[in-house]
Amino acid sequence: MSRFYDEVVVASGTSPDMSPDKCGRADHEAPLTDDSQTRFQKIRTAGIFVLGPLSGLLFICLLPLMSLLIVVTLLSKMASASDGMQSEEAAMCMGCHASQDVVKTFGNKEKMSVRISERHFKDSVHGFLSCTGCHSKVSMDNHPSAQYASRKEFAVQISQACKGCHSHEQLMVKPMHRAAISRSNAPPCSECHGSHSIRKSAGWKEAASTSQYCLTCHKKDLSTSVNGETLSLMIDEKLLRGSVHSSHECSYCHSEYSKTTHPLREFKNKRELSIAFSGVCKGCHTDKYQQHQGSIHASLLNQGNRNAPVCTDCHGAHAVGPKLLAETMSGTPCRKCHESTFEAYKSSVHGQAKMSGNTKAPICSSCHSAHQVMPALASRSPKATCFGCHKDAAALHKEWLPNADLHLDAIACTACHVPEAEHTVYLRVTDSSSGASINKAKLKEYLGPGYDDLTSAGKNGLDDKHLWTVYQQLGDKKSAAGITGTLGLQDCNKSHSLASKKWAVKQCDSCHDANSKFFKTVAMAIIAPDGHEEHYAVNRAVLGSVITLLPINQFYAIGGTRLRFLDILGILMVFGGMSVPIVHLTLRFLTIPIREAKRLNKLRREGRR
Amino acid sequence: MKKLYLHPMAVRICHWLNAFSFLVLILTGIQIRYRDVIKVTSFRTAVDIHNIFGFILIFNFFLWLIYYLVSGKFKVYIPTFSLKGFLLGCIRQARYYGYGIFVGEENPHHSTPDNKFNPMQQVAYLNIMVLFIPLQIITGILLWDLKGFAYWIGLAGGVKIVDSVHVLLYLFFTSFLFVHVYLATLGHTAGEHIKAMFTGYEEVPEHGHSH
Numbered sequence: 001m002s003r004f005y006d007e008v009v010v011a012s013g014t015s016p017d018m019s020p021d022k023c024g025r026a027d028h029e030a031p032l033t034d035d036s037q038t039r040f041q042k043i044r045t046a047g048i049f050v051l052g053p054l055s056g057l058l059f060i061c062l063l064p065l066m067s068l069l070i071v072v073t074l075l076s077k078m079a080s081a082s083d084g085m086q087s088e089e090a091a092m093c094m095g096c097h098a099s100q101d102v103v104k105t106f107g108n109k110e111k112m113s114v115r116i117s118e119r120h121f122k123d124s125v126h127g128f129l130s131c132t133g134c135h136s137k138v139s140m141d142n143h144p145s146a147q148y149a150s151r152k153e154f155a156v157q158i159s160q161a162c163k164g165c166h167s168h169e170q171l172m173v174k175p176m177h178r179a180a181i182s183r184s185n186a187p188p189c190s191e192c193h194g195s196h197s198i199r200k201s202a203g204w205k206e207a208a209s210t211s212q213y214c215l216t217c218h219k220k221d222l223s224t225s226v227n228g229e230t231l232s233l234m235i236d237e238k239l240l241r242g243s244v245h246s247s248h249e250c251s252y253c254h255s256e257y258s259k260t261t262h263p264l265r266e267f268k269n270k271r272e273l274s275i276a277f278s279g280v281c282k283g284c285h286t287d288k289y290q291q292h293q294g295s296i297h298a299s300l301l302n303q304g305n306r307n308a309p310v311c312t313d314c315h316g317a318h319a320v321g322p323k324l325l326a327e328t329m330s331g332t333p334c335r336k337c338h339e340s341t342f343e344a345y346k347s348s349v350h351g352q353a354k355m356s357g358n359t360k361a362p363i364c365s366s367c368h369s370a371h372q373v374m375p376a377l378a379s380r381s382p383k384a385t386c387f388g389c390h391k392d393a394a395a396l397h398k399e400w401l402p403n404a405d406l407h408l409d410a411i412a413c414t415a416c417h418v419p420e421a422e423h424t425v426y427l428r429v430t431d432s433s434s435g436a437s438i439n440k441a442k443l444k445e446y447l448g449p450g451y452d453d454l455t456s457a458g459k460n461g462l463d464d465k466h467l468w469t470v471y472q473q474l475g476d477k478k479s480a481a482g483i484t485g486t487l488g489l490q491d492c493n494k495s496h497s498l499a500s501k502k503w504a505v506k507q508c509d510s511c512h513d514a515n516s517k518f519f520k521t522v523a524m525a526i527i528a529p530d531g532h533e534e535h536y537a538v539n540r541a542v543l544g545s546v547i548t549l550l551p552i553n554q555f556y557a558i559g560g561t562r563l564r565f566l567d568i569l570g571i572l573m574v575f576g577g578m579s580v581p582i583v584h585l586t587l588r589f590l591t592i593p594i595r596e597a598k599r600l601n602k603l604r605r606e607g608r609r
Numbered sequence: 610m611k612k613l614y615l616h617p618m619a620v621r622i623c624h625w626l627n628a629f630s631f632l633v634l635i636l637t638g639i640q641i642r643y644r645d646v647i648k649v650t651s652f653r654t655a656v657d658i659h660n661i662f663g664f665i666l667i668f669n670f671f672l673w674l675i676y677y678l679v680s681g682k683f684k685v686y687i688p689t690f691s692l693k694g695f696l697l698g699c700i701r702q703a704r705y706y707g708y709g710i711f712v713g714e715e716n717p718h719h720s721t722p723d724n725k726f727n728p729m730q731q732v733a734y735l736n737i738m739v740l741f742i743p744l745q746i747i748t749g750i751l752l753w754d755l756k757g758f759a760y761w762i763g764l765a766g767g768v769k770i771v772d773s774v775h776v777l778l779y780l781f782f783t784s785f786l787f788v789h790v791y792l793a794t795l796g797h798t799a800g801e802h803i804k805a806m807f808t809g810y811e812e813v814p815e816h817g818h819s820h
Contacts, residue, residue, distance in 0.1 A: 402653075403754065403755050403756060405756040406755045508651070508656070509648075509652045512652045513644040513652075514643075515645045549767075549769055550766065558641060558752075558772060559644050562776075563769070563773060566773060566777065569777070569780065570776070573781065573783070573784040574780065574784050577783065577785060577788055578784070580788045580791060581790075581791030584706075587711055594712050595712065595713035598712060599713060
C-alpha cells in the first residue's frame with residue numbers, strides 16, 4: 001500500500017513556481033543611470049550576441065529533455081489522476097482493516113479477523129490492484145455490511161470476484177483447477193490460494209516438492225461430495241509427516257497425480273474410493289496384499305460385502321503407523337469392527353497381561369495373523385495357534401490328564417480354558433484321510449437332495465435316523481468322508497475370554513457324566529464358500545443313540561455321551577442275572593414238598609428193604 | 610463222605626485274585642460310566658483304580674493261562690469232541706437245573722480233579738476264559754490309551770464300538786456273577802463249593818454228589 005501512499009505524496013505535493021516571466025519582471029523594476037545604461041546596452045548587445053546563441057544552443061539541447069520531462073510529468077499526472085483515488089481509497093480501507101480488532105461475525109457465530117497485512121498484499125501478485133478492484137461492492141462512499149451464513153459461504157461469495165479476471169476457460173486449462181472446480185461443491189479460490197497474499201505459482205512450484213505442492217491445497221479444509229457423501233480431502237500434514245511413509249512423496253502412492261497432472265476420478269461412493277486407493281499398497285507390500293487376498297476379509301469383499309476391511313481400514317490412509325502400534329490395546333485396528341470380541345479379549349488373561357504392560361502378551365494379530373485373517377471356526381480347536389506360544393502345553397497336560405493327546409484333539413483349548421461359556425459338540429463331515437472339512441459344494445455333490453435333510457431339520461435338529469442316512473450316502477459315494485466331532489464353545493466371541501489356567505476345567509466329572517452341561521447342544525458345521533462356518537442344529541440325542549454308533553464313532557466321552565441302548569440292555573442283563581438265583585431259589589423253595597415226599601418214599605423203600 | 614482235592618493252590622489264588630479284581634472292576638466301572646446315578650469316588654479315582662485292577666486281572670489271566678497250559682489241566686475246559694455227547698450232556702445238565710434239582714434228582718455231573726466241569730460249565734468257562742476275558746482285556750487296553758492304539762481302534766470301528774464291546778462284556782460279567790455265585794451254593798451243602806475254593810478240598814458223599 002505504500003506504493004499508493006508514495007503516489008499520494010506525489011499527487012498532493014506542490015511544485016515551486018520556476019516560470020521565466022516572474023524572473024524578468026523583477027529585473028525591469030530596478031532604477032538605471034546613462035553610463036550605466038550605455039554599459040548596460042553594450043553588455044546587453046554583447047550578451048545578446050553571446051547569450052543568444054548560447055541560449056539557442058541550450059534551448060535546442062534541452063528541448064528533447066524538456067519534452068521528455070513534460071511527457072513524463074504528463075503521464076505521471078495522468079496516472080496520478082486515478083492512483084490518487086486508489087490511494088485515498090486504500091488509506092481509507094486500511095484505516096480500519098489494518099487493525100487487529102476488527103472482526104466479522106458470521107451467521108453461524110464464526111468469527112474472522114478482517115485485518116489485511118499490508119506487506120503481504122504488496123508482495124502478492126495482486127499488489128497493483130486497488131481494494132475495490134476485487135471488492136467491487138465496496139467503495140469509499142459505500143460499505144455495505146453483507147451478512148454471510150458462515151465463513152465458508154463468505155469465502156465462496158468473495159471468490160466469485162476472481163472470475164472477473166480469471167475466466168472459467170482459462171482456469172480449466174490447468175489440471176489442478178479442473179479437478180477442483182469441476183466438483184459440484186468446488187472449494188472457493190481462497191481455500192487454496194489464500195486471499196490477500198496470493199503468490200504466482202511459477203515462483204515457487206519448481207522449488208517445491210511434490211508433497212509440498214499437493215499439500216498447498218490438501219492441507220486446507222477441503223472436501224468434496226461423492227454421490228452425496230462428503231469426503232474430506234484434507235490431509236493432516238502433521239500425521240503424514242509422522243507416518244511410516246513420511247519419506248514418500250504423495251505421487252509415490254498416488255502415481256497418477258503429480259505437479260502437472262491431477263486426473264478426475266469418479267467413484268460410486270466413498271467406500272469404493274477407499275477400496276480402489278487401497279490397491280496402491282500392493283505396489284510395495286505385495287506379500288501382505290497376497291496374504292490379505294487369502295483372508296476372510298478379501299473373501300467377503302469379493303462376495304459383495306464392500307464393508308469388509310481393506311488396507312486403509314486398518315492402517316489408515318495417510319497416518320500409517322508403525323507395526324508395533326497395531327499391537328497395542330489402543331492401536332489394534334480390529335476393535336473397530338470386532339468391538340464385542342475385543343471386550344471379551346480385554347477381560348481375558350491375555351488382555352489383562354497386555355494391559356499390565358507385558359508387550360509380549362498376545363493381541364488379535366498374534367493369533368489370527370494380521371493379513372491372512374482366516375474365518376473363526378467354532379468347530380476347530382485353535383490348538384496349533386495356542387501351542388505356538390504355549391510350547392510346553394502338551395507336556396503339561398500329560399502330567400495330569402489321562403489320554404491327554406486325545407483330549408487335546410477332540411476338545412478345543414477354549415472349551416476348558418473359558419469355563420463359564422456354553423459348549424456345543426460340533427459335528428463335521430471330514431475327509432477321512434486328511435481330516436479336512438468337506439465344504440458345502442462338495443457335500444451337496446455327495447448328498448444330492450439329501451443335503452437339505454442335513455440343513456433343514458427344524459427346531460429339534462437333525463435326528464439320528466437322518467444322520468444315519470447322511471452316513472450311508474457318504475459311504476455310497478465312496479467319498480472316504482466321515483463324521484467327526486469336537487467339543488467347542490457355542491459363541492466364538494467367548495473364545496477370547498480365556499481365563500487364567502487356575503480357573504480352567506480340570507475335573508473329569510465335568511464331561512464324564514451324562515448330566516454334563518458340555519453336551520447339551522450339538523450342531524453340524526459346514527464350511528460355506530466364503531470360508532465361514534454355517535451351523536445347523538442337531539438333536540443332542542444323537543450322541544447317545546445306538547444308530548450313530550458308526551456315524552459318530554470318533555467322538556465319545558465315557559459316561560458323558562454313553563449309549564442309552566446299552567443302559568437299557570445293562571438293566572435287563574443285570575436283572576436277568578439276579579433273577580436266575582431268585583427264581584431258582586423260589587422254585588426250590590416251592591418244590592421242597594416234592595423232594596420231601598420223594599425222600600420219605602425213598603426212606604420207606606429202604607425201610608421195607 | 611470223602612475229601613477230594615479239587616482246587617490246587619495256584620487255581621485258588623488265581624480264582625480269588627480274579628474274583629476280587631472283577632468286583633473292583635465292576636464297582637469302579639459303575640463309577641466311571643454311571644456317575645449320574647451314583648457318585649462315591651471321583652471319576653479320576655475310579656479310572657485309576659479300574660486301570661490298576663485291570664492290569665492285575667491281565668497279569669492274573671496270564672498266570673492262569675500258563676498254569677493251565679503247562680500243567681495240562683486246560684483239558685477240563687474242553688468239552689467232549691463228540692457233538693452228540695456234548696449236546697446230550699448239556700441237555701442232561703440243563704434238565705437237572707431246570708427240573709431234576711426241584712424233584713430231588715442227583716446232579717448228573719460228579720466233579721473230579723480231571724473232570725471238574727459239567728458240559729454247560731465247560732462251554733461257559735471256555736468262552737469266558739478264552740473269548741470274553743481276552744476280548745475284555747484287549748478292549749480295556751485299547752481304551753486305556755486311545756491315542757496310542759488309535760490305529761487298532763480305527764480297525765475295530767471306532768472308540769464307540771470298542772467301548773460298547775467292553776461295556777457289553779462288563780454287563781455280561783456282572784450278570785453272570787449272580788449266576789456264578791448262586792451256582793456255587795448248589796453243592797452238597799450251600800457253603801461246600803465256596804469252602805473248597807478256600808481249602809482246595811471238597812467233601813463229597815461216598816456215592817459222589819455234586820452240582
